[in-house]
Amino acid sequence: MIDLTALQPEKATGGNCAGSCGNHPHSPSAVPQHIQEKIHNHPCYSEQAHHYYARMHVAVAPACNIQCHYCNRKYDCANESRPGVVSELLKPDQAIKKVLAVGAAIPQMSVVGIAGPGDPLANPERTFATFRELTRLAPDLKLCISTNGLALPQHVDELAKHNIDHVTITINCLDPEIGAKIYPWIFWNHRRIKGVKAAEILIQQQQKGLEMLVARGILVKINSVMIPGINDEHLKEVSRVVRAKGAFLHNIMPLIAEAKHGTFFGLSGQPSPTPEELSNLQTSCESDDMRMMRHCRQCRADAVGLLGEDRGDEFSLEKIEHLEIDHAAAMQRRVAEKARIEAEIAAKHAQSAQPLDNTVQLISLDKLRTKKKTYRSVLMAVASKGQGIINLHFGHAQEFLIYEASQAGIKFIRAAKAELYCTGDETCGEAESRIERIIKSLAGCEVVLCAKIGYEPWGKLEAAGIQPNGEHAMEAIEDAVKSVYQEMSASGKLDEIPVKKQTMRA
């Protein structure tokens, strides 16, 4: 058994950088400058960046050294979009070719990650061969990995060598008894180890890896899968501990478990959290010095494009095989595109004078605040294909960004998938119409902002109590949400808390 107190970090003191350096206790949205420089164009680390910059995962790491009850290594479906799923496994030379092809076609690309479908550090030769060559051919691209942490300590020095300054560790627990309910086995020192003993080793390795990365100045994001009844309450403790050890961002994701995925949790009927339960947990873990990632799309291990879109199909091995790419020219285009995006963001900030970092967005609504009246908060859904503007037709939206407008300001809450996890046709899954699925996933929202919307979905949304609004097409999301909120408050719609509050339960 691990003594849990041994995992408690020492209280951060002036000399201990973990958790104390650069904290701004009175301004939750302020990010220290040295971190801001590392995250400003990383879509997974910065909420703002995810509107502008694209990423790709290369599926070079098929092997895994542990088993998680939410993962099934047998499953691969082109209609599925969730972690661990890929269409085409790549060898390092193929992955490099794919990265260069995507980097030439999508100049917004800033990040290449290895996230599986197994664990990148259970495939160290393949992972590091890919990174070595990319560092040489495309030095402008940021490299990152997402790992379960078991093999992390032994590879930290190698990671530091490769200019990898973003690492994600999936940490679901600190208590081996809880771990034994999530991880049936690990492969460790040439043996398969099961049960509490396995979880104990995994947890120790994860915590050690986190400490080693922080000591080397590598930014660490912690992913946790919220599994109701198993680790949901416990994740508050996880969040506190990893924050104190110096993790920069915590991403609590909902368990994905359906019987058709063939996972232990899917088949045992383990429930996933509702969006409301997830959001409540995220809020209770959020603090002045722990940022919550709320824009995660739980993407595939071979996803390509902006978060929320997947252009992987355009870059299959077959399609890129004969492409001739001028690497230097492609890199120049990416560098120019980054400069353009940064200028655009700076111009936008100058205009609206909002805080530079939007990881937690709080835009003051001074006009509302000066009035003595109090208004309730409102959830609004937004259709956007990037750039932080309302620029997408309702019918083309694969997902909606959900913002909460209140007198305190405007805050990004989560992304809601229009098609949930499956994009198959009506014969593949529930015989529910697309609009019905969208209405379910937007439950709790009172407004949907989009560039345009058809007559039929308009009526159905209205009937469901969600007001469609196409009047703010091509406007900045925050400005539009703010102005709709102001209109609603001015027309008396927000005067009192409704007796029967809508829930976000899907």
Place this chain on the structure above:
Amino acid sequence: MALKIIELCTNCWACQPLCPTSAIYEAKPHFLIDALKCTECDGDFADPQCASICPIEGAILNSAGKAWNPPGSLTGITI
């Protein structure tokens, strides 16, 4: 004396680099074990390495033709 990989293999590559006698090789439609090279890790490790990391129940058979990891033994899924 040799282990065998059968069609349940998902080609995840986990076993191949662990084999002390390089008996495992990539093949279509799935990885295979060279029976002449396989020692079942005798003399190298306490347990056969391929069977100790393989995530798929039933994908590796022992020399008697029985699943090294029978149904339910790895995933806990018994239905």
